[in-house]
Amino acid sequence: MADNRNRGHTWAAGAGLGVLTVNSVLAIVRTGGSDPAAAAFVAASYLLLLALFACLREYERAPPGSPARERARRAVWPLTALLTLGFAWKVASVMPSAAAGAAVWALAAATIAGGGFALLGHP
Template sequence: MDQRRAAVGGRVLVPTAIAVLTVTCAAAIYRAATAGDVASVAFVAVSYGALLLLLRFLRAYELAPPDAAAERERLRRRVWALCTLLTALFAWKVAGVVPWPAAVLVWAAAAATSAGGFFALSPRRV
């Protein structure tokens, strides 16, 4: 029963969340474009595209059969790359509005997060 309820919730919740994300990103792009802020338009557009790709690859990973090791490894690498891209994009935005000592900490945290994600998503070879 719980799995069926989760499946029904996923069929409603995920498309609703993506629709809300799309509307808010479109509004942010519109506001930035009317202000002439090309960097913000690019930031929102790239972040939105990367997030949609991340969701797609995570779903493909969930649905991949356990015996498809090569496919799962390829998807794992894509997920890590997109997570690293999103981490770098948000670190760039945050580092741009804080004093330089805090910016150094933001970039260090972003690097540590990406490195940790690499090791967490890497297959264990024993």
């Protein structure tokens, strides 16, 4: 079987990371210091995404069955759960009704539970 793990950086990954970085910086600058909560949300989301990408890269590069691969796999779920909670918080806050906000939170909870089961519930 061929060894097809991602060993190097690709231009597409670099470009994507560059676009994410530029957009995050512009979003923070755009707040102009008037909305520290929005700036903190963007910064936290950016840092969580960087950590998630690092874990996914570590997972792809580690040999199957290795402890490093297992550590990376287990780190993905809390990172995605935090991102899901953050985005659910932002979306639920702009919903037109409490019922719609509750639906957003229910979907976020289902997503987190399903991801936990998929990543941690079975090998």
